[in-house]
Amino acid sequence: MRLVLLGAPGSGKGTQAQIMQARHGLPQVSTGDLLREAVTAGTELGRAAQVVMQAGGLVADDIMLGIIRERLARADARRGFILDGFPRTQAQADGLSTLLQDLGTPLDAVVLMEVDPEVLLRRLAGRRSCRRCGRVFHIETNPPAPGDRCADGRAHDLFQRPDDNEATVRQRLSIYRERTQPLIDHYERMGLLRRIDANGTLDEVDARLEAAITPR
Ligand code: AMP
Numbered sequence: 001m002r003l004v005l006l007g008a009p010g011s012g013k014g015t016q017a018q019i020m021q022a023r024h025g026l027p028q029v030s031t032g033d034l035l036r037e038a039v040t041a042g043t044e045l046g047r048a049a050q051v052v053m054q055a056g057g058l059v060a061d062d063i064m065l066g067i068i069r070e071r072l073a074r075a076d077a078r079r080g081f082i083l084d085g086f087p088r089t090q091a092q093a094d095g096l097s098t099l100l101q102d103l104g105t106p107l108d109a110v111v112l113m114e115v116d117p118e119v120l121l122r123r124l125a126g127r128r129s130c131r132r133c134g135r136v137f138h139i140e141t142n143p144p145a146p147g148d149r150c151a152d153g154r155a156h157d158l159f160q161r162p163d164d165n166e167a168t169v170r171q172r173l174s175i176y177r178e179r180t181q182p183l184i185d186h187y188e189r190m191g192l193l194r195r196i197d198a199n200g201t202l203d204e205v206d207a208r209l210e211a212a213i214t215p216r
Contacts, residue, residue, distance in 0.1 A: 001026060001080040002105060003213060004087070006183060007113030009172045010120040010127070011198050014136050016113070016209055017084040019202075027076045030084040033134060034067055035059060053163050056171030058088060058179060065095040072099070080108075088180045093187075110187040111212050113198035113205070120173070124164050130156040142202055 001024070005013040017028035035053060038046035049059050068086055071077065087093040100106050115123075126138045133150045137143055137158060144156045163172065187193040194212040198205050 001109075001213065002100070002107050003081070004083045004107060004110040004187075005113060006110055006180070006187070007198060008115065008120055008176045008180075009169065010124040011113040011115045012123070012202075012205055013084045013113060015142070015202065016198075016205060017082045018135060019206055020082055020209070024080075026080045026082050028084055029068070029071055029077070029081045029086070031064060031067060031086040031088075032084075034071065054168065056163060056168040056175060058175060061089055061091040061095065064088075064092055065099070068092075068096065069099055072103075087183060088176075090179075090182060090186065093183055107192055109194055109213055110183075110192045111209060112184055112187075112193060112195045113209075114195055115198045119199050121169070124169050127164055128158040128160055131159050132157055 003020075003026075005017055007013050014028070014030055014032070017030065020026065021028040032053075035046070035049045039050045039053070040046070045063065049063075052059050064086065068083075072081065083096075087096050096107075123138065123141075126140050128137050128139055129135065130137070130150060132152065132154075133156065135156065137156070144158075148156070150156050163169075184193065196205070196208040196212050198208070
């Protein structure tokens, strides 16, 4: 299955992609995670991306398409993938179509995760990630369970993303409306779009997402 999760920052794309990855064995391909890895590694890409991410902007389309081309060429993506945070612009969507056409493996579905604005802000404010394993939690609604440990057996080392501050969040939401929301119509026209109500608990959203991707 080749899937795109579409939705505003804080709509739960990463959280649901991690659940689906564990259940279906399909890799979560998060361009945000790939960029954060480059930032941590201190590569040239990482240094350039860090400035853009901190300001809540978008990294250039040609760079993002290069990253995706490399990532989808890896063996674990052959059976399918869950794209989380890509595409974010029309040029990225077009580039992805061309790439998948060349590979003979078109998308199966694009799931739009619809969330009320005040829920988005609450999710972003409480979001924490584990520095080591990358799992995403929420301090109120989804904290690590008492016995839940990181892959190395230690407790999760939670931190707040630097771009989850108020000013950057405002900019990210505005960029989402301007650059990414038009993709909803684009994928609707292609007959790929499925909408789900992504308000509610993790389990409720998970159930709606599974129902949306189950062949009818
Ligand atoms: P995310 O983890 O998906 O919220 O992404 C964090 C940040 O990484 C975004 O605010 C952008 O600055 C950058 N980024 C992630 N994915 C993309 C993309 N597909 N195109 C451009 N920039 C991206």
